[in-house]
Amino acid sequence: MPRFFITGRPENGLLTLRGEDAHHAGRVLRLRQGEAVTLCDGEETDYDCTVETITKDEVVCRVVDTHAAGTEPKQRLTLFMALPKGDKMDLIVQKAVELGAQEIVPYLSRNCVSRPEKTEKKVERWQRIAAEAAKQCGRGRLPAVCAVVPFAEAVLRAAESETALFFYENEKMVGLRSALESGMGDTVSLMVGPEGGFTPEEAAEAEQAGLKSVSLGTRILRCETAPIAALAAVLYAGGNM
Numbered sequence: 001m002p003r004f005f006i007t008g009r010p011e012n013g014l015l016t017l018r019g020e021d022a023h024h025a026g027r028v029l030r031l032r033q034g035e036a037v038t039l040c041d042g043e044e045t046d047y048d049c050t051v052e053t054i055t056k057d058e059v060v061c062r063v064v065d066t067h068a069a070g071t072e073p074k075q076r077l078t079l080f081m082a083l084p085k086g087d088k089m090d091l092i093v094q095k096a097v098e099l100g101a102q103e104i105v106p107y108l109s110r111n112c113v114s115r116p117e118k119t120e121k122k123v124e125r126w127q128r129i130a131a132e133a134a135k136q137c138g139r140g141r142l143p144a145v146c147a148v149v150p151f152a153e154a155v156l157r158a159a160e161s162e163t164a165l166f167f168y169e170n171e172k173m174v175g176l177r178s179a180l181e182s183g184m185g186d187t188v189s190l191m192v193g194p195e196g197g198f199t200p201e202e203a204a205e206a207e208q209a210g211l212k213s214v215s216l217g218t219r220i221l222r223c224e225t226a227p228i229a230a231l232a233a234v235l236y237a238g239g240n241m
């Protein structure tokens with residue numbers, strides 16, 4: 001079922017797609033009058049609709065049913081991801097959205113090889129990838145990709161969550177299972193490093209700020225594998241699977 005995020009509420013039982021979404025619905029999906037489409041308000045309400053009228057600029061939809069999207073995880077998950085090389089962040093953003101992350105915070109740490117001067121265009125691209133992934137997997141909220149921040153700021157923001165996990169490749173004592181044994185809060189931060197990993201000083205700074213240093217097991221996962229594995233495990237532990 002085609003899905004779009006919209007703003008605003010129905011008026012006289014109608015909702016309208018405009019701009020890029022109207023173009024996508026009409027020209028790409030070639031939706032026709034009477035066809036079904038779901039419009040989500042981004043706050044976990046879905047409007048099941050049928051297409052009423054369609055022009056190149058507008059697709060007017062008639063609301064047939066309104067219900068909770070029911071697709072968000074129980075916890076609010078925020079992924080703090082060190083900037084990886086190449087286009088790995090495209091994959092990480094897409095999978096993090098499918099897995100239920102509500103916010104993705106890219107950050108620059110000591111061992112980040114990729115240190116672009118300007119990141120605005122990259123963040124815009126990642127936000128588009130997040131929106132496409134959210135539509136594809138049926139999210140009830142549109143996840144946000146934030147501006148790139150320094151490691152120190154990422155740590156402080158991650159520490160604001162009730163459960164703040166620092167996935168550290170050199171952590172030998174605490175596994176994820178034991179770290180979550182006493183349960184997890186309604187807000188969970190997951191912090192993952194770049195290809196070169198974290199420095200001991202960064203691990204100490206994270207611990208100092210209150211993040212829990214956690215192992216993902218005895219093997220070293222690639223920086224694009226680790227966030228996917230960590231999110232899946234936290235989702236499972238949080239009763240979402």
Ligand code: SAM
Pocket residue numbers: 167168169170171191192193194195196197198214215216217218219220221222223226
């Ligand atoms: N350069 C590091 C090394 O060789 O030890 C590997 C870094 S790994 C490619 C990238 C990130 O994934 C790490 O900083 C960490 O956040 C996460 N990660 C990978 N394997 C992990 C593991 N077994 N336990 C915890 N975190 C892991």
